[in-house]
Amino acid sequence: MLDTRTNRPDLPAEIARRRTFAIISHPDAGKTTLTEKFLLYGGAIQMAGQVRAKGEARRTRSDFMQMEKDRGISVSASAMSFDFRDFRFNLVDTPGHSDFSEDTYRTLTAVDAAVMVIDGAKGVESQTRKLFEVCRLRDLPILTFCNKMDRESRDTFDIIDEIQENLAIDVTPASWPIGQGRDFVGCYDMFNNRLELMDRADRNKVAESIKINGLDDPQLDEHVPETLVAKLREEVEMARELLPELNSQSVLEGHMTPIWFGSAINSFGVKELMEGIGTYGPEPQPQRAEPRQICPEESKVSGFVFKVQANMDPKHRDRVAFVRLASGHFKRGMKLTHVRSKKPMTVSAPVLFLASDRELAEEAWAGDIIGIPNHGQLRIGDTLTEGETLKVTGIPSFAPELLQQARAGDPMKAKHLEKALMQFAEEGAAKVFKPAFGSGFIVGVVGALQFEVLGSRIELEYGLPVRFEASQFTSARWVQGDKQAVEKFTAANKQHIAHDNDGDVVYLTRMQWDIDRVERDYPDITLTATKEMM
Numbered sequence: 001m002l003d004t005r006t007n008r009p010d011l012p013a014e015i016a017r018r019r020t021f022a023i024i025s026h027p028d029a030g031k032t033t034l035t036e037k038f039l040l041y042g043g044a045i046q047m048a049g050q051v052r053a054k055g056e057a058r059r060t061r062s063d064f065m066q067m068e069k070d071r072g073i074s075v076s077a078s079a080m081s082f083d084f085r086d087f088r089f090n091l092v093d094t095p096g097h098s099d100f101s102e103d104t105y106r107t108l109t110a111v112d113a114a115v116m117v118i119d120g121a122k123g124v125e126s127q128t129r130k131l132f133e134v135c136r137l138r139d140l141p142i143l144t145f146c147n148k149m150d151r152e153s154r155d156t157f158d159i160i161d162e163i164q165e166n167l168a169i170d171v172t173p174a175s176w177p178i179g180q181g182r183d184f185v186g187c188y189d190m191f192n193n194r195l196e197l198m199d200r201a202d203r204n205k206v207a208e209s210i211k212i213n214g215l216d217d218p219q220l221d222e223h224v225p226e227t228l229v230a231k232l233r234e235e236v237e238m239a240r241e242l243l244p245e246l247n248s249q250s251v252l253e254g255h256m257t258p259i260w261f262g263s264a265i266n267s268f269g270v271k272e273l274m275e276g277i278g279t280y281g282p283e284p285q286p287q288r289a290e291p292r293q294i295c296p297e298e299s300k301v302s303g304f305v306f307k308v309q310a311n312m313d314p315k316h317r318d319r320v321a322f323v324r325l326a327s328g329h330f331k332r333g334m335k336l337t338h339v340r341s342k343k344p345m346t347v348s349a350p351v352l353f354l355a356s357d358r359e360l361a362e363e364a365w366a367g368d369i370i371g372i373p374n375h376g377q378l379r380i381g382d383t384l385t386e387g388e389t390l391k392v393t394g395i396p397s398f399a400p401e402l403l404q405q406a407r408a409g410d411p412m413k414a415k416h417l418e419k420a421l422m423q424f425a426e427e428g429a430a431k432v433f434k435p436a437f438g439s440g441f442i443v444g445v446v447g448a449l450q451f452e453v454l455g456s457r458i459e460l461e462y463g464l465p466v467r468f469e470a471s472q473f474t475s476a477r478w479v480q481g482d483k484q485a486v487e488k489f490t491a492a493n494k495q496h497i498a499h500d501n502d503g504d505v506v507y508l509t510r511m512q513w514d515i516d517r518v519e520r521d522y523p524d525i526t527l528t529a530t531k532e533m534m
């Protein structure tokens, strides 16, 4: 039995056992393989290979999905729940491609911890670093898994040094690898003084664990090849001397990361990592909100939308809002208040994303992710409560870095195009600006690939050919200030003004110089590159 106690005694046991986390990694480091092994240990799938197989089947459904496959990127994110020992794990998938950083950022607002997977031969790669920085903004606890130890990998001290220096975080070894590449036999468990041996013959077999009484235990000599045992003793001693000791509080605050070494494909080190998530990945944490923060143990249910996904099932034109429950015990059929519109909303068909399939959620607790099918009422950043006016904060929207003019291939279909664009804007797939002057729409994205994705989806899902053309503008900033100041500014700069899909005023320009000028000439106005989702 693992320790699921918490230093928050009011937390109901069902909430205390929940661990909601995401995996961050560079493509190819082994995220998919690790996810698969998590599910295997969690009993959610019977055989490794199902996640991939399912993924492939899903991907063949449409050209858009075909594009996902060709490019080797995952455009859509989802959530998976499974049990491990006493814990309920909620794994929220982060889209892997750098073009989708805004989506990824929001996904990370819905988790309490992140598992950082690195390739033992490659160390910290670019995408990992970017995602790590996002985690750092939120002080998320991070657990590290160094994968592919069955292949030639870097020296263990080098890997640890690189993480410490590159990411400015203390690293404490949870396990120590014994041998590497073809000679890799397993790990010494630094936290529990155990020896974990890998079975190369059976990739799905749980490692053999041998309790050792310290480094001098003669059992070590029995199980570890002679050529490796002296080096192991020496390295572990050095590690204990030179590297910081585990400090759970520091892990919780995001200043220290424990690192496990293993090989996901051989199921090695995965169980120890999962135990680590249980022990160090925290239980559901309080959520920042206005006018007060929300604690998971509150009896009233609340939650917020961090992602909206349209057309998950092409046969049904549904949209699913992914809601992270921030507090309470949710039951199917509950009536919640949609705070933005102040309207009641009966949640009769919530979905829990069990790894095996979508399933109706009869109940869920703070920390869980539920999917709420809807027709567009629910937007990213929306808060749901049992009546109180609370607004979860910290879910930003970023100014797009690329702008293009969208035109309907068929001029008669301009209205349809508007509708499609608005839907994508609400899903968070793009920003849509309606210029105050002239016709048409300006679409803004963070990465160039998103225009292609949008184009394919508009054609596929709405049957509308669309063209994206160069826009005269290259930057967008939200205009903030009191009403009068904004009106005065708008009237004097009409050529540059547009409204986003929430109706907020945006200043469009092609020169940084313009932005500097506005800031100088209009001291009552602030131009911002981010805004809180309302």
Ligand code: G4P
Residues within 6 Å of the ligand: 025, 026, 027, 028, 029, 030, 031, 032, 033, 034, 147, 148, 149, 150, 151, 262, 263, 264, 265, 266
């Ligand atoms: P990703 O989701 O992070 O992109 O990585 P994924 O799990 O798909 O893994 C990338 C490749 O690395 C896969 O190879 C996978 O089998 C392999 N891999 C994952 N874990 C390990 C490990 O512990 N040891 C070794 N040796 N390999 C591992 P692939 O899809 O079969 O093909 P390829 O990419 O090698 O061509």
